[in-house]
Amino acid sequence: MADRPTWLVLTVAVLASAWASGVLAAIFATAASAIVGFLLVETPFRDMDHLVHAAGFATISIGIVLLTNRLSHWRRAAHVHEIDAGEHSRKAHETAEELALLIDGATALAIYMLDEAGRVAIWNKGAERIKGWKEEDVLGQSASVFYPHDDVAKGKPDADLDRARTEGRFREESWRLRKNGSEFLADVTITPLYDEDGRLRGFGKVVRDITDEKAADRAIETREAQLNSILATVPDAMVVIDAEGTMLSFSHAAQKMFGYTESEVLGRNVSMLMPSPDREAHDGYIARYLQTGEARIIGSTRRVMGCRKDGTLVPHELAIGEATGAGERVFTGFMRDLTEKEATAAHLKELQAELIHVSRVSAMGAMASTLAHELNQPITAVVNYVQMAHVLLEDPDAETVAEVREALADAASESLRAGQIVRRLRDFVARGEVQKRVEDLPKLIEEACSLGLVGLKEHGIQTRNAIDPAASPVLCDRVQIEQVLVNLIRNAAEAMAESPVRELTIATALEGPSMVRVTIADTGPGLDQEVAAQLFQAFLSTKTEGMGLGLSICRTIVEAHGGKIWVDTPADGGTRFHFTLMHIAPEDRDAG
Structure with a gap:
C-alpha cells in the first residue's frame, strides 16, 4: 500500500471519530492512526516522503481535534444559552402570571393601563367590580367614558393625562362614572409609563372608591361637631x-x-x-x-x-x-x-343666722310684759328692803343694825336675781357666730327654763323634769338650743291655756349609741294628723297671730346640729315634741 493513501485513510478515520464522538475520540483516533501508519511502513524514519506525509497527517489531525474542541464548546454554549433562554422565558411567564394574579387580586382597587392615546389596554378584576365594565367591553375604549359628562365637556380626561405627563404623577379625589350611570367619589392616581428609551408607552391608573369612607368621615366630623357643641354648652x-x-x-x-x-x-x-x-x-x-x-x-x-x-x-x-x-x-x-354655690350657701347661712336672731328677739318681744313683771318683783323687793333699812337707821341700835344688815342682804339677793334675768335675756337675744361646744345638757335646760317658764306658774301650769344624767353632755351651740327649748316650752304653755290639766314635762334620754333625745310634752288638746305632717313647714301656724316661722327655725337649728325633730300625739292626749342632739361620750372627750 503506498504511503500517501495510507495517511489519507487514517486522516479520514480521525475526522470520522471527531464528528461521531467528539474531542476525546478524535485524540484517541489520532494516536491510534499514527501508530498504525508507522507500523505499515517498513522503514518509517528513513523515507523522507513518508515523514512528510506523517507530518501532514499530524497537522491535519491536530487541527481536527482543535476544531472539534471548539465546535464542542460552541455547542455546549449554545445549549446552555438555549436552557437559560427557556428558563428566562419561563420565569417571565410566571412573573407575568403572578403580576396578573396580584392585579386581579386587588379587588378593592381598579388597576388598569391606558395606551399613549388614552385608550384602555389592560383591565383588572377590581376595575370590573368598581366600575361595572367587563374587560372585553372596555378594552380599546377611551378613558373619558369614566368621567361625568360635565368633566368630559370641559376636557378633563385629556387634561388629567397631560398633568400626569408634566408632573410625573397626578393624584386627585373627584367623581367618576360607573357603567350603570351612577357616580362615585374616587381617589385617582395617574402615572405615565416610559420604556428604556424614554418613549411614552401609556399610563397606569389606580382608582379607589372612597364614597363610603368619605361618608363615614363626614359622619365622624358631624358627631365631633355635635359633641364639641354639647361640650361648649x-x-x-x-x-x-x-x-x-x-x-x-x-x-x-x-x-x-x-x-x-x-x-x-x-x-x-x-x-x-x-x-x-x-x-x-x-x-x-x-x-x-x-x-x-x-x-x-x-x-x-x-x-x-x-x-x-x-x-x-x-x-x-x-x-x-x-x-x-x-x-x-x-x-x-x-x-x-362651686364658687357661686359656696358663696350662695355662705350668704344663705348668714341670712339664716339673722332670721334665727330675729326670731329670738321676736320671742322676747312677745314675752316682754311677762319679763317686765318678772323683773318688777325683785326690783320692788329691793326698793322695799332699802326703804325699810332707811327707816330702821333713823334710830339705830344693835337690834335694828342686825335687821338692816338682813334687809340689805335680801336686797342684794333680789338685785342678783334681776341681774341674772337681764344677763340671760341679753345672752339670748345677742347676735354672734355659731359656736358648737360641749355643753352640760341639764344646766342648758335649766337656763332655757329660766326664760321659757317665766310667768307660767301664774297660769296654773306645773312643770316636771325627767332628766337622765347619762344623757349628757352634748355638742351644740348653747344659745341656739336654748332658743329651740324656749320656743317649744312657750308653744306647750299656749296649747294648754284652755286645758283643765296643765302639766309641762321636760325629759332627756339616750337615743342610740351617739345621740340624746330631748322631749317637751304638754297635756293640751293634741294635733290633727294633717297639721302634724306639715307642722315644720315655714309660714304654717296654728295660731291666729303667728307667722309660722318658729318651728321651721327649730327644725333648721336641730338639723344643722346633725339631729332631727319630730312630733307625736300620745293615745291619752297632749302633744310631745322630740329633738335629738349629738351625745359626747366620756371616751370622745378624752380623745378630744
Whole structure:
C-alpha cells in the first residue's frame, strides 16, 4: 500500500471519530492512526516522503481535534444559552402570571393601563367590580367614558393625562362614572409609563372608591361637631389627660373656669391647674395608680381646689373617669365650679343666722310684759328692803343694825336675781357666730327654763323634769338650743291655756349609741294628723297671730346640729315634741 493513501485513510478515520464522538475520540483516533501508519511502513524514519506525509497527517489531525474542541464548546454554549433562554422565558411567564394574579387580586382597587392615546389596554378584576365594565367591553375604549359628562365637556380626561405627563404623577379625589350611570367619589392616581428609551408607552391608573369612607368621615366630623357643641354648652368643665398627665383636651367651660385658652394648656401637664402641694404630688398620684391599680379618686366625686391663671383659687367638685383607646390610657376629669354655690350657701347661712336672731328677739318681744313683771318683783323687793333699812337707821341700835344688815342682804339677793334675768335675756337675744361646744345638757335646760317658764306658774301650769344624767353632755351651740327649748316650752304653755290639766314635762334620754333625745310634752288638746305632717313647714301656724316661722327655725337649728325633730300625739292626749342632739361620750372627750 503506498504511503500517501495510507495517511489519507487514517486522516479520514480521525475526522470520522471527531464528528461521531467528539474531542476525546478524535485524540484517541489520532494516536491510534499514527501508530498504525508507522507500523505499515517498513522503514518509517528513513523515507523522507513518508515523514512528510506523517507530518501532514499530524497537522491535519491536530487541527481536527482543535476544531472539534471548539465546535464542542460552541455547542455546549449554545445549549446552555438555549436552557437559560427557556428558563428566562419561563420565569417571565410566571412573573407575568403572578403580576396578573396580584392585579386581579386587588379587588378593592381598579388597576388598569391606558395606551399613549388614552385608550384602555389592560383591565383588572377590581376595575370590573368598581366600575361595572367587563374587560372585553372596555378594552380599546377611551378613558373619558369614566368621567361625568360635565368633566368630559370641559376636557378633563385629556387634561388629567397631560398633568400626569408634566408632573410625573397626578393624584386627585373627584367623581367618576360607573357603567350603570351612577357616580362615585374616587381617589385617582395617574402615572405615565416610559420604556428604556424614554418613549411614552401609556399610563397606569389606580382608582379607589372612597364614597363610603368619605361618608363615614363626614359622619365622624358631624358627631365631633355635635359633641364639641354639647361640650361648649355644658356648664361642667372637662379636661382629658394621658397617662403622663399631659392635657389632650380642654373644654370651653374649662377655659372659662381657669382663665386659660386651649392653646395655652394643650401639651402641658395638668398639675398647672392645681395649687401646692397637689401640683408637686400629682405625677406621683398617677404613677402610683398605674403601678398598683388602687383607685383613690377615680369613680368617685370629691371637693378639691384649683388654681386659675391669675393665681386665685377655685373650689370645685371633681369626678374622674378612665378609658383605654388604641392601647393608651386616658383620664377625663369633669369639674363643677362651686364658687357661686359656696358663696350662695355662705350668704344663705348668714341670712339664716339673722332670721334665727330675729326670731329670738321676736320671742322676747312677745314675752316682754311677762319679763317686765318678772323683773318688777325683785326690783320692788329691793326698793322695799332699802326703804325699810332707811327707816330702821333713823334710830339705830344693835337690834335694828342686825335687821338692816338682813334687809340689805335680801336686797342684794333680789338685785342678783334681776341681774341674772337681764344677763340671760341679753345672752339670748345677742347676735354672734355659731359656736358648737360641749355643753352640760341639764344646766342648758335649766337656763332655757329660766326664760321659757317665766310667768307660767301664774297660769296654773306645773312643770316636771325627767332628766337622765347619762344623757349628757352634748355638742351644740348653747344659745341656739336654748332658743329651740324656749320656743317649744312657750308653744306647750299656749296649747294648754284652755286645758283643765296643765302639766309641762321636760325629759332627756339616750337615743342610740351617739345621740340624746330631748322631749317637751304638754297635756293640751293634741294635733290633727294633717297639721302634724306639715307642722315644720315655714309660714304654717296654728295660731291666729303667728307667722309660722318658729318651728321651721327649730327644725333648721336641730338639723344643722346633725339631729332631727319630730312630733307625736300620745293615745291619752297632749302633744310631745322630740329633738335629738349629738351625745359626747366620756371616751370622745378624752380623745378630744
